[in-house]
Amino acid sequence: MSRAAPRPLRLALAGFGNVGRTFAELLPGPYGRALRAEGAAPVVTAIFTNRHGAAIDPRGLPLRRALRLVRAGGSLDALHRGPPVASALDLVRRAPADVLVELTPLAPTTGEPAISLARAALGRGLHVVTANKGPVAHARARLARLAARNGVRFLHEGAVLDGTPVFNLVERCLPGARILGFRGLLNSTTTRVLAGMEAGASFEAALADAQRAGVAEADPRHDLEGWDAAVKACALANALMGADVRPAAVERRGITGLGPEDVRAARGRGAVLRLVARARRDGRAVRVSVGPEEVADGDVLVSRGADGVLVLETDLMREIGIWEGAGGVDQTAYAILSDLVAIARGRRRR
Numbered sequence: 413m414s415r416a417a418p419r420p421l422r423l424a425l426a427g428f429g430n431v432g433r434t435f436a437e438l439l440p441g442p443y444g445r446a447l448r449a450e451g452a453a454p455v456v457t458a459i460f461t462n463r464h465g466a467a468i469d470p471r472g473l474p475l476r477r478a479l480r481l482v483r484a485g486g487s488l489d490a491l492h493r494g495p496p497v498a499s500a501l502d503l504v505r506r507a508p509a510d511v512l513v514e515l516t517p518l519a520p521t522t523g524e525p526a527i528s529l530a531r532a533a534l535g536r537g538l539h540v541v542t543a544n545k546g547p548v549a550h551a552r553a554r555l556a557r558l559a560a561r562n563g564v565r566f567l568h569e570g571a572v573l574d575g576t577p578v579f580n581l582v583e584r585c586l587p588g589a590r591i592l593g594f595r596g597l598l599n600s601t602t603t604r605v606l607a608g609m610e611a612g613a614s615f616e617a618a619l620a621d622a623q624r625a626g627v628a629e630a631d632p633r634h635d636l637e638g639w640d641a642a643v644k645a646c647a648l649a650n651a652l653m654g655a656d657v658r659p660a661a662v663e664r665r666g667i668t669g670l671g672p673e674d675v676r677a678a679r680g681r682g683a684v685l686r687l688v689a690r691a692r693r694d695g696r697a698v699r700v701s702v703g704p705e706e707v708a709d710g711d712v713l714v715s716r717g718a719d720g721v722l723v724l725e726t727d728l729m730r731e732i733g734i735w736e737g738a739g740g741v742d743q744t745a746y747a748i749l750s751d752l753v754a755i756a757r758g759r760r761r762r
């Protein structure tokens with residue numbers, strides 16, 4: 413029996429930075445093969461950047477040329493056809509696309525511009541795939557409702573633990589199970605700083621190591637003060653537990669006040685200090701917290717070489733642990749692929 417030819421899956425990329433470019437590099441190779449195996453032939457018809465121009469071409473943009481242009485500091489405008497693109501929102505409203513791949517930077521306190529872009533795309537019947545935790549933490553319920561009304565998906569596997577399956581795992585592999593709560597290490601900078609102090613470094617030296625390894629930002633305050641973990645914990649609680657918690661409502665403490673003496677004291681009690689994110693049901697509400705905790709040696713959260721660990725507590729399957737080794741751009745680009753495969757499979761079933 414002959415298989416039907418793959419149907420085009422037209423992608424508009426809002427954001428063409430580290431993740432967007434890695435995704436674009438792999439699309440003509442293994443990612444394209446994975447999608448075609450699901451009956452979808454991916455074609456990028458629109459790209460928006462902040463400082464490197466924007467381009468729309470309904471016939472498909474030449475990805476290798478787009479990558480060369482942006483890497484050389486040039487502009488994508490050279491590849492554009494039609495009236496100029498005024499803004500990211502303008503591109504999302506006009507792009508001849510089936511999916512918006514939203515990869516703009518995180519704004520931890522507002523979730524913008526990602527929320528507005530996602531809303532515009534879902535409103536005109538495009539699926540949305542994002543690695544940005546902002547819209548999941550600030551507007552997941554609203555966006556998921558809008559997607560459902562328009563018969564499309566709002567997917568965000570890359571928002572927490574990069575490409576390690578969390579959201580898709582629960583949706584596809586835990587039918588009927590209810591998530592009662594979770595605990596996890598969701599921020600690799602704080603794990604590395606605390607582990608560095610355990611190995612004898614000062615706070616500052618451990619942080620500098622994490623920055624050299626490309627894990628911590630030049631301005632690491634969001635990580636050290638627990639904001640990054642709080643945004644991720646909200647994304648998890650909102651998506652997995654049906655909560656509607658915002659980062660500002662998270663009971664949050666960071667690790668900035670801790671030093672080697674605290675780490676040594678915990679060691680003396682057979683424990684290590686870690687920044688732990690937690691959520692639990694409290695009646696109809698869901699309480700989310702982030703703070704340093706002494707975690708007993710041997711606990712699954714204390715695992716060498718892990719950039720992230722998450723333990724889900726469920727009703728029908730008890731505890732399930734998810735472990736991520738070194739994570740980063742490659743894993744996040746993979747999350748985009750896995751969400752697109754989910755969309756391609758859904759399209760096929762219909």
Ligand SMILES: NC(=O)c1ccc[n+]([C@@H]2O[C@H](COP(=O)([O-])OP(=O)(O)OC[C@H]3O[C@@H](n4cnc5c(N)ncnc54)[C@H](OP(=O)(O)O)[C@@H]3O)[C@@H](O)[C@H]2O)c1
Nearest residue numbers: 427428429430431461462463464516517518543544740741
């Ligand atoms: N990097 C990772 O390992 C990782 C892991 C998990 C999740 N994420 C999330 O994935 C998303 C993308 O990350 P990234 O590392 O690719 O970021 P990035 O390298 O900073 O790229 C961001 C892209 O968005 C464009 N942009 C900036 N401001 C914009 C605006 N206001 N409106 C529209 N576009 C704008 C930038 O334009 P220019 O090209 O002109 O600068 C760039 O193309 C972020 O939300 C991040 O939190 C990243």
